[in-house]
Amino acid sequence: MDVLEAILDRRSVRKFINKPIEPDIVADILEAGKWAPTAGNLNTRSVIIVRDVLSRKQMARASSQSFVAEAPVVLVVCAHQRLAARKYGKRGAYLYVLQDTAAMIQNIMLAAHSFGIASCWVGAFNEDYVARILKIPPGVRPVALIPIGYPKIIPEVPDRDLDIHVEKW
Ligand SMILES: Cc1cc2nc3c(=O)[nH]c(=O)nc-3n(C[C@H](O)[C@H](O)[C@H](O)COP(=O)(O)O)c2cc1C
Numbered sequence: 459m460d461v462l463e464a465i466l467d468r469r470s471v472r473k474f475i476n477k478p479i480e481p482d483i484v485a486d487i488l489e490a491g492k493w494a495p496t497a498g499n500l501n502t503r504s505v506i507i508v509r510d511v512l513s514r515k516q517m518a519r520a521s522s523q524s525f526v527a528e529a530p531v532v533l534v535v536c537a538h539q540r541l542a543a544r545k546y547g548k549r550g551a552y553l554y555v556l557q558d559t560a561a562m563i564q565n566i567m568l569a570a571h572s573f574g575i576a577s578c579w580v581g582a583f584n585e586d587y588v589a590r591i592l593k594i595p596p597g598v599r600p601v602a603l604i605p606i607g608y609p610k611i612i613p614e615v616p617d618r619d620l621d622i623h624v625e626k627w
Contacts, residue, residue: 464542469613471578471610472523472578473610478530479607479608486569487532487575488507488564490568494558495554496548496561496562497557498545499551500538502554502559503536504598505533505535505579507533507593514515514532515527515616517532519587520591521582522582523583525578526605530607531607532603532605533605534600534607535562536598536599537556539552539598541597542558559602574608575606575608576609577604577605578605585598
């Protein structure tokens with residue numbers, strides 16, 4: 459699948475069939491995530507692969523979004539705020555790490571899509587609860603849950619807009 463096709467064709471999917479994802483495919487998806495750029499090439503992000511059914515249910519509870527538990531794998535993306543702060547101060551801790559993780563999340567979703575695996579970026583969740591359940595260390599912030607799985611229902615293409623200015627706002 460070519461990159462532009464993957465970008466245009468990917469949808470946020472919230473219904474998955476009951477089929478596991480092969481570990482090699484998860485590894486390939488994360489390899490694509492790894493190659494997203496990071497500020498200063500600091501690699502200020504980690505991913506926790508959550509397959510355990512109880513943990514997936516806890517991720518669903520953390521987000522109050524039951525579909526999260528229905529995906530066979532939930533990727534929990536974390537930002538290393540303390541590491542980024544050492545080199546870039548507040549801008550590193552509160553801006554660069556979020557940009558680093560966002561770039562990786564998009565790579566992950568596009569790579570998953572190229573393997574026929576659907577995903578949804580879940581940003582609304584209780585970070586403290588997730589950090590406690592998954593034993594995420596201090597200075598590292600969980601920023602997104604990405605349930606991935608083979609799709610059951612692919613939603614319609616939503617409306618989209620982009621506010622473009624030329625030369626000046
Ligand atoms: C930062 C961010 C947070 C999001 N959080 C959620 C979420 O908590 N739950 C959810 O179902 N979708 C979430 N989404 C997915 C969006 O709703 C979805 O991308 C949007 O409706 C456009 O649909 P599309 O991805 O199919 O193009 C989030 C997306 C982003 C970028």
